[in-house]
Amino acid sequence: MAEGLVALENRILSGNADEDCDCKNGMFNGLTRRRVLAAGFAAGGSVLAAGRAMAEAPPGAVEYPVQPDPTKEQGRTILDDGGYGSRSQFENELRWRYPTASLDSSWSMTPLAAGFGIITPSGLHFERHHGGIPAIDPQTHELILHGMVDQPMRFTMDDLKRLPSVSRLHFIECSGNGLTEWAQPTLKTVQGTHGLTSTSEWTGVRLSTVLEIAGIKDGAAWILAEGSDAAVMTRSVPIDKAMDDAILAYAQNGEALRPEQGYPLRLLLPGYEGNTHIKWLRRLKVSDKPFMTREETSKYTDLMPDGTARQFSLEMDAKSVITFPSGAMKLPRPGFYEVTGLAWSGRGAITKVEVSADGGATWQEAELNGPVLPKCHTRFRLPWVWKGEEAVLQSRAVDDTGYTQPTLAKLVEVRGLKSVYHLNAIQSWHIAPDGEVTNVHA
Amino acid sequence: MAEGLVALENRILSGNADEDCDCKNGMFNGLTRRRVLAAGFAAGGSVLAAGRAMAEAPPGAVEYPVQPDPTKEQGRTILDDGGYGSRSQFENELRWRYPTASLDSSWSMTPLAAGFGIITPSGLHFERHHGGIPAIDPQTHELILHGMVDQPMRFTMDDLKRLPSVSRLHFIECSGNGLTEWAQPTLKTVQGTHGLTSTSEWTGVRLSTVLEIAGIKDGAAWILAEGSDAAVMTRSVPIDKAMDDAILAYAQNGEALRPEQGYPLRLLLPGYEGNTHIKWLRRLKVSDKPFMTREETSKYTDLMPDGTARQFSLEMDAKSVITFPSGAMKLPRPGFYEVTGLAWSGRGAITKVEVSADGGATWQEAELNGPVLPKCHTRFRLPWVWKGEEAVLQSRAVDDTGYTQPTLAKLVEVRGLKSVYHLNAIQSWHIAPDGEVTNVHA
Numbered sequence: 001m002a003e004g005l006v007a008l009e010n011r012i013l014s015g016n017a018d019e020d021c022d023c024k025n026g027m028f029n030g031l032t033r034r035r036v037l038a039a040g041f042a043a044g045g046s047v048l049a050a051g052r053a054m055a056e057a058p059p060g061a062v063e064y065p066v067q068p069d070p071t072k073e074q075g076r077t078i079l080d081d082g083g084y085g086s087r088s089q090f091e092n093e094l095r096w097r098y099p100t101a102s103l104d105s106s107w108s109m110t111p112l113a114a115g116f117g118i119i120t121p122s123g124l125h126f127e128r129h130h131g132g133i134p135a136i137d138p139q140t141h142e143l144i145l146h147g148m149v150d151q152p153m154r155f156t157m158d159d160l161k162r163l164p165s166v167s168r169l170h171f172i173e174c175s176g177n178g179l180t181e182w183a184q185p186t187l188k189t190v191q192g193t194h195g196l197t198s199t200s201e202w203t204g205v206r207l208s209t210v211l212e213i214a215g216i217k218d219g220a221a222w223i224l225a226e227g228s229d230a231a232v233m234t235r236s237v238p239i240d241k242a243m244d245d246a247i248l249a250y251a252q253n254g255e256a257l258r259p260e261q262g263y264p265l266r267l268l269l270p271g272y273e274g275n276t277h278i279k280w281l282r283r284l285k286v287s288d289k290p291f292m293t294r295e296e297t298s299k300y301t302d303l304m305p306d307g308t309a310r311q312f313s314l315e316m317d318a319k320s321v322i323t324f325p326s327g328a329m330k331l332p333r334p335g336f337y338e339v340t341g342l343a344w345s346g347r348g349a350i351t352k353v354e355v356s357a358d359g360g361a362t363w364q365e366a367e368l369n370g371p372v373l374p375k376c377h378t379r380f381r382l383p384w385v386w387k388g389e390e391a392v393l394q395s396r397a398v399d400d401t402g403y404t405q406p407t408l409a410k411l412v413e414v415r416g417l418k419s420v421y422h423l424n425a426i427q428s429w430h431i432a433p434d435g436e437v438t439n440v441h442a
Numbered sequence: 443m444a445e446g447l448v449a450l451e452n453r454i455l456s457g458n459a460d461e462d463c464d465c466k467n468g469m470f471n472g473l474t475r476r477r478v479l480a481a482g483f484a485a486g487g488s489v490l491a492a493g494r495a496m497a498e499a500p501p502g503a504v505e506y507p508v509q510p511d512p513t514k515e516q517g518r519t520i521l522d523d524g525g526y527g528s529r530s531q532f533e534n535e536l537r538w539r540y541p542t543a544s545l546d547s548s549w550s551m552t553p554l555a556a557g558f559g560i561i562t563p564s565g566l567h568f569e570r571h572h573g574g575i576p577a578i579d580p581q582t583h584e585l586i587l588h589g590m591v592d593q594p595m596r597f598t599m600d601d602l603k604r605l606p607s608v609s610r611l612h613f614i615e616c617s618g619n620g621l622t623e624w625a626q627p628t629l630k631t632v633q634g635t636h637g638l639t640s641t642s643e644w645t646g647v648r649l650s651t652v653l654e655i656a657g658i659k660d661g662a663a664w665i666l667a668e669g670s671d672a673a674v675m676t677r678s679v680p681i682d683k684a685m686d687d688a689i690l691a692y693a694q695n696g697e698a699l700r701p702e703q704g705y706p707l708r709l710l711l712p713g714y715e716g717n718t719h720i721k722w723l724r725r726l727k728v729s730d731k732p733f734m735t736r737e738e739t740s741k742y743t744d745l746m747p748d749g750t751a752r753q754f755s756l757e758m759d760a761k762s763v764i765t766f767p768s769g770a771m772k773l774p775r776p777g778f779y780e781v782t783g784l785a786w787s788g789r790g791a792i793t794k795v796e797v798s799a800d801g802g803a804t805w806q807e808a809e810l811n812g813p814v815l816p817k818c819h820t821r822f823r824l825p826w827v828w829k830g831e832e833a834v835l836q837s838r839a840v841d842d843t844g845y846t847q848p849t850l851a852k853l854v855e856v857r858g859l860k861s862v863y864h865l866n867a868i869q870s871w872h873i874a875p876d877g878e879v880t881n882v883h884a
Contacts, residue, residue, distance in 0.1 A: 058526070070671055073672060078537070084566065088700070090579060091697065118696075124696070132517025134517040139532075162780070164823065167560065201559045229512055251558035255556070256532075259529075
């Protein structure tokens with residue numbers, strides 16, 4: 001390591017480098033990249049527990065013999081994987097199942113701390129079902145469209161695939177994301193607190209296309225969407241949303257939908273709570289009023305402080321979370337770290353993410369990794385030199401409607417503590433002097 | 443089906459609908475969406491051979507019992523997949539291995555006709571290797587940086603992951619893509635003619651970051667990149683490219699790089715020919731001149747008509763291909779189809795794609811599916827009513843440098859027929875009156 005770089009890191013850690021930068025609590029906007037990098041790199045050491053070769057290959061991987069010197073030995077051939085590859089045997093990230101009492105209605109969460117960029121690998125997309133995951137033959141699956149239409153219709157998957165299509169990158173977030181975190185910090189990792197959100201590139205037919213073909217009658221205002229799972233999941237969708245950006249999606253990340261995501265067909269309602277994106281979609285019924293299904297009366301409503309229930313809170317408010325560093329990690333020593341995370345809004349595009357290292361007293365604007373797309377995860381990043389002191393890391397997102405992600409205190413002021421769904425408050429991660437990162441309310 | 447819609451399709455097929463639209467050879471710009479859709483949907487029928495339930499699950503899938511009525515029976519639980527999901531057992535697309543004599547140095551191609559949007563599923567990313575695919579333990583893998591630098595350095599994977607990162611969507615195309623197609627149409631499908639290109643979201647450290655840390659000496663002009671596979675693959679990279687948008691990539695589509703793509707580390711040179719994106723990267727050496735490795739002297743050069751060899755043709759020229767309909771498909775009957783395909787340029791963003799149904803005599807502008815990103819696949823689409831006559835479908839791309847994809851005749855005029863690499867000519871698909879689609883030169 002070049003001597004000057006070590007000297008520079010020592011100056012930053014001793015607090016004498018402020019003349020070089022617009023620096024607050026170790027967060028750098030003005031310092032040149034080379035100097036920050038130099039400081040960081042000099043610190044050395046690894047952050048997370050070291051990976052290990054597995055005794056047997058983890059799910060999604062095939063175990064191959066490891067070559068001590070791969071330049072001296074022919075590698076395996078491309079035929080070994082049968083023409084569809086799998087991840088490395090050294091990678092073992094998994095969705096985490098929330099410990100529900102029953103496996104018949106359960107959910108599993110995306111390992112956000114291990115993610116990169118904005119795409120969620122399809123095998124790690126969060127999963128929520130209410131009656132298990134059906135295995136459906138696409139040759140026999142049909143979508144029925146009826147109710148207040150000029151012409152009731154029946155579509156096979158081949159019919160739908162012949163129609164004009166569209167591809168869009170969108171997040172889906174379960175409105176129950178964070179439901180354990182209202183009153184006190186409960187789950188240890190970001191996978192537990194925020195893992196019910198994922199982003200994919202979805203392809204399918206615009207819902208407006210099939211509605212235009214069938215013809216909507218005057219007065220139509222809502223559409224029932226029904227799944228063909230054992231729960232026969234049903235939700236009501238406003239007709240304006242159906243005609244705007246809703247998609248009958250049959251593909252995800254360049255291939256067919258995954259079974260857990262509704263194979264062969266799901267409804268995609270960009271920005272709406274996840275439960276409305278009906279999976280294994282088999283029926284659409286047009287009506288002049290909402291259908292008041294179980295999922296919009298006893299469930300997926302927000303109990304307010306005055307005892308009334310807020311219904312049809314469909315658009316997910318702007319939210320963000322720092323995924324590194326995050327709960328249950330340990331920073332090995334003071335020095336340079338890149339703070340990174342995800343921000344998203346169900347109402348449009350993210351315009352700004354700010355990061356605080358002092359529990360919200362001061363903020364620095366993070367860099368947004370382009371493309372920044374509406375109703376899609378946005379990756380943010382900010383260089384940070386941790387000097388070894390206690391710190392509370394937070395991020396807050398702003399979307400293009402001007403809405404700013406609230407503090408937990410502000411949110412509870414309006415919503416009270418009887419709510420289950422739609423927690424979008426700022427998340428706090430406490431950094432102890434020994435580097436331990438924990439979930440706190442601050 | 444509403445009667446008026448059938449009547450409209452009949453008018454279009456009988457050629458009497460031109461008053462409704464700006465219509466050339468069945469391609470519609472001005473016709474209202476509803477009318478085109480109506481025409482298409484009335485035609486009915488499915489395009490491709492029907493899928494079948496597999497006797498055993500295809501690679502990348504797990505076989506689950508199919509439920510005759512999934513609303514009457516509990517589905518499988520989320521624990522069944524171990525926390526890392528797989529594709530449906532009804533999906534069986536595979537990479538296709540080009541029949542090389544040896545499996546030790548071979549390639550396999552992405553099934554472009556079965557793709558959606560712009561993301562290539564990581565399991566279907568094309569693969570080219572020269573000495574097999576090594577299995578490398580990321581805990582022991584290192585990258586060495588030396589040569590004309592102030593400070594030679596050695597980076598572990600943990601070191602690299604601590605540095606500031608960036609995520610970008612980029613295609614990689616092998617410069618040998620289409621090499622069989624110069625003199626005559628040879629391979630039957632678009633997977634064979636164009637399947638050596640794929641797009642992923644890549645994440646890693648900018649190469650400029652590590653070069654800035656090490657410090658580049660005056661006069662440095664080229665960098666050798668070396669892989670740790672059995673071929674010890676080496677290529678020379680201009681320093682300007684290294685300092686511009688080159689990435690040391692450790693992640694792909696939201697998780698670690700796939701083994702076939704260079705796990706744990708590859709060089710990403712956006713827009714450059716695929717062979718330069720060195721996989722299993724272990725060494726970078728800075729120099730004042732190129733290294734003249736085997737891959738830039740005996741291989742990956744273009745033999746010109748005058749007998750000289752063009753060297754370092756690094757940037758991939760603009761190119762496009764129609765993936766539907768494409769070779770070896772059969773259109774079941776006249777009617778509506780959505781023509782779709784991919785366009786890309788190694789020099790920037792695609793600004794326009796035009797489609798012809800008459801072998802290039804007339805052209806219609808296709809819709810580009812956003813986001814349109816530089817050095818990335820762009821999905822294009824155009825509604826088309828096929829009236830059952832002979833047709834030759836073509837697409838041509840224009841990029842933001844103003845470059846237009848050439849016809850094969852134009853390209854051969856300049857390049858002759860001794861070239862192997864860098865064929866970016868317009869592709870022609872012949873549609874016979876019976877609907878058969880074949881690869882032709884037109």
